[in-house]
Amino acid sequence: MDRQQLADFLRTRRAAITPEGVGLPSGQRRRTPGLRRQEVAQLAGISVEYYIRLEQARGPKPSRQVLGALARALVLDHDERAHLFHLVDELPESECRTAVKEVPAAIRNLLDGLNDYPAYVMDACYDMIAWNDMAERLMGYLSALAPEQRNVLRTNFSSGDVSARLADPAVRRFLADSVSDLRASLARNPGDRKLKGLVDELLRTSPEFGEMWADHRVAPRRAQTKRVVHPEVGPLEFDCQVLDVPGTGMRLVMYVPQPDSDTAKAFRRLAQLTPATPGSPA
Incomplete structure (x- = not known):
């Protein structure tokens, strides 16, 4: 599991999502680009403290259930969702690794x-x-x-x-x-x-x-x-x-x-x- 790559990916994807895009009010005093950390945690159904640790590259390995919830909260597309799973050494469904090196x-x-x-x-x-x-x-x-x-x-x-x-x-x-x-x-x-x-x-x-x-x-x-x-x-x-x-x-x-x-x-x-x-x- 690459904690730093996971942290960087979560931060960049969070910054790319607008509150309106996930049904949240934008507010008048919003200074954070994209979503706030607590908003992602709320949408994913996890604690704010746990999510903060993930973005600080010091959290434990997320379960597949948490990964799925984060993917939904951050509105990840198919490729981004697969990437999120790969960052924590998990395989998305229907995907396998191979050691084949020779051209068939x-x-x-x-x-x-x-x-x-x-x-x-x-x-x-x-x-x-x-x-x-x-x-x-x-x-x-x-x-x-x-x-x-x-x-x-x-x-x-x-x-x-x-x-x-x-x-x-x-x-x-x-x-x-x-x-x-x-x-x-x-x-x-x-x-x-x-x-x-x-x-x-x-x-x-x-x-x-x-x-x-x-x-x-x-x-x-x-x-x-x-x-x-x-x-x-x-x-x-x-x-x-x-x-x-x-x-x-x-x-x-x-x-x-x-x-x-x-x-x-x-x-x-x-x-x-x-x-x-x-x-x-x-």
Whole structure:
């Protein structure tokens, strides 16, 4: 149980809830942003003293019943509720942990069979661990990189122009969503040294990551539209589909253009370029 992370999460979520949002009067002299501690305790049906200890990172481990009550009081969505449970080493219903590290053979076969779309497999740490020929053609460097250089978050937050790129709302949204997803993954797997090491590294090296990490937002990666400019086939626009690989903690990411779009035609031209060799880390 990470008491400090739990305390920080409770405080940020409490500050984000308006009294009107939970049926309480706002009052004329309210100086506290969001709800007061006693209001959260009242809504959750727990003592004020107990809730204060939780926000001060010195309380005992909450029971599953208390966690559920806090989730309702703070109006947490599905992802935030799951994160709250993970912070105290509890699993929400219908969720399990796994120690699977290898990309399943069926997923590798699926990658090999995806000839029209760039696709790759990413683990919980955002390491690209397997990809198909179209992904190699699109990105043009995967097989040549060392494993530690194939980390999506490290390459984005460690580059010298990260501040300038964050001025692009689409890039900022992508990175903020990725950080939120990383936080949720760490809460699900608090003993994962690789995850913890990546977070510690990025907190040391990237103020931009630290700013997003301090927001305590949690949300898994979902589909979004991406726009990039390829040096050989020009502007591309495609849906970035993110599919969970059940029981592994991995995600299959596919870049899917609209049928008969300029991007679909560009992908076909890309497929005709000098053959690339699909790869994965040794």
